[in-house]
Amino acid sequence: MDISLQTHQSYIGKSVHDLPTPALVLSKSVIEKNVNRLHEDVEKLGIGFRPHVKTLKTIEATRIMLANGKYRKIVASTLCEIRGCLPLVKEGILDECLYGLPVRPSVLNDLNAFTTQHNLKIVLMVDHPDHIRILDEFNTRTGRTAPWPAFIKVDVGTNRAGIMNSSPRLDQVIQSANASAAVSIYGFYCHAGHSYASKTTDQAVKVLEEELNGVLMASEKLVDRSKTEEIILSIGATPTAHVVANLKQNLPANTNLELHAGNFPANDLQQVATGLVSFDDQAVRVVAEVCSVYPERNEALINAGVIALTKEASSFSGLARWTDGIDWSIVRVSQEHGIFGWVGEESKKEKVENKFHVGQKVSLYTQHACITSAMYYVMYVVDEQDIVRETWIPWKGW
Ligand SMILES: Cc1ncc(COP(=O)(O)O)c(C=O)c1O
Known part of the structure; x- marks a missing residue:
């Protein structure tokens, strides 16, 4: 040890x-300055905010990013991070967590238990028809009746998780999610990892616009919105979050925008x-x-x-x-x-x-x-x- x-x-x-x-070593005043800067931008724009907890992986940093409960949802990429955040649910300052990798069968028991035993709403990320199938199977096998809220992951150029708008597979995933009783489409999510290659504000703003257009375009494929009263479009990565004040939104009805970011409290070379x-x-x-x-x-x-x-x-x-x-x-x-x-x-x-x-x-x-x-x-x-x-x-x- x-x-x-x-x-x-x-x-x-x-x-x-x-x-x-x-x-x-962490400089607390720098963390607070970095976080406040983003909170102010988000407030001015009137959009939602979902910090990723993976950078400093602590209760203390997460509490600062959530502004003590002013913001109430996070992204996590491991079960361990979600477990680590449970005291914040108990404290009453955290309501919702997106499990930020495309969902896989072996995590479903744990994710389900976070909701049923700890009252933490879990949102999933899906980008393959098999994801819908495993959720159908899980609900049938366990008797879970509640549909799983799920973001459809859109690839806006990073080539990590997600499907590009140009792919017919995106329609297929949207339609099978929409048709399944085990899934409710929560919105569309992209993460522009490639924004790290930006060298200027203009370049980062361009990627930010690509993110917004990417999720907007994908959301238009959701023709039947009878199952979804409102959807969330979630965009961001720390470089695009740093220029989010430049965002000009013009969103369709019943559509809310949120920013996600993880590295921003810390920054680095x-x-x-x-x-x-x-x-x-x-x-x-x-x-x-x-x-x-x-x-x-x-x-x-x-x-x-x-x-x-x-x-x-x-x-x-x-x-x-x-x-x-x-x-x-x-x-x-x-x-x-x-x-x-x-x-x-x-x-x-x-x-x-x-x-x-x-x-x-x-x-x-x-x-x-x-x-x-x-x-x-x-x-x-x-x-x-x-x-x-x-x-x-x-x-x-x-
Ligand atoms: C799904 C997801 N959302 C958000 C983030 C946060 O990105 P960043 O650290 O660039 O702010 C990441 C980072 O890897 C991610 O994987």
């Missing part, structure tokens, strides 16, 4: 420099690379320690390797960047070793021995906060002076 699980509270009141390394947020908007850092310095190759070795940082990429080269000198990048990793190298302009090259010494604590911005955060057992939450004020324990596993 990670020793931090036993000792984490003893670091409350101490500086980030006192933490055992590698450690995951991938988000900074979109040009939509700045370095200071990153709430997640990894703190590591310099183990050795090599002047002959202008490199330093730290105790944060691939399993402390992950091997994600963006237009910022390397696996992580030093917060005190952004041109020092983690250029290579092994399991537990990370190598700092200079990636800035040759003419401005700094000497490693002038910047790093053995035993120095270094903070790193990471490429993808969701994946890096998932590596840690404890999250040290610091104030603006970098003093640990809280520790959050993330939900682990699936």
Whole structure:
């Protein structure tokens, strides 16, 4: 077991420099600023909001994203995340959870129990006729009479889950869902993962428009709306959420729009690379320690390797960047070793021995906060002076 699980509270009141390394550090004021920014945009537009809980995987972060119950629905991608959120249902600030992967037979018992035993409304995601079949079979076998609310997942260009509007299979899924007593169509959902390639506001706004048009077009295929009084169109990904204020909505009657996003409280180098947020908007850092310095190759070795940082990429080269000198990048990793190298302009090259010494604590911005955060057992939450004020324990596993 990670020793931090036993000792984490003893670091409350101490500086980030006192933490055992590698450690995951969260700046609470940055999280709150990032979340408030999105809440304000959503409020101004008057649309719904559904945060994804996968990034910081904690009760505390989820409560902030829900604004203590002002917003009352989430997306989760694992049963473990849903179980982790059940105290918020009991507390009365969470009503609904979308299980964010196309549904599969082995999760139905658990998902059903979240509703019947814990009073959490579960919404599913479907994009294949087999999904409708397994729901029919489940309800027949178990005697469940309530239809499962389900989003039809539309692929707007990411090529992950979902069906493109151009495919006749989309009509087929819509029609079989509409005809089934085990399903009630809740709405249409897309997730523009490809918006991460945006480099400007205009590019992100274009993807945002593609998302809206994608779900709108799909919803028009739902010819018989007699079973559905109102439908929800759910769009978003953190880059498109960052530009959601640019949205111009013109929706048909009985159609509500909601925004979903997950990474936005944290941000990371991938988000900074979109040009939509700045370095200071990153709430997640990894703190590591310099183990050795090599002047002959202008490199330093730290105790944060691939399993402390992950091997994600963006237009910022390397696996992580030093917060005190952004041109020092983690250029290579092994399991537990990370190598700092200079990636800035040759003419401005700094000497490693002038910047790093053995035993120095270094903070790193990471490429993808969701994946890096998932590596840690404890999250040290610091104030603006970098003093640990809280520790959050993330939900682990699936
Ligand atoms: C189904 C679904 N919805 C929403 C999100 C949130 O995306 P992001 O982290 O870009 O905000 C994700 C992320 O993977 C997702 O899989």
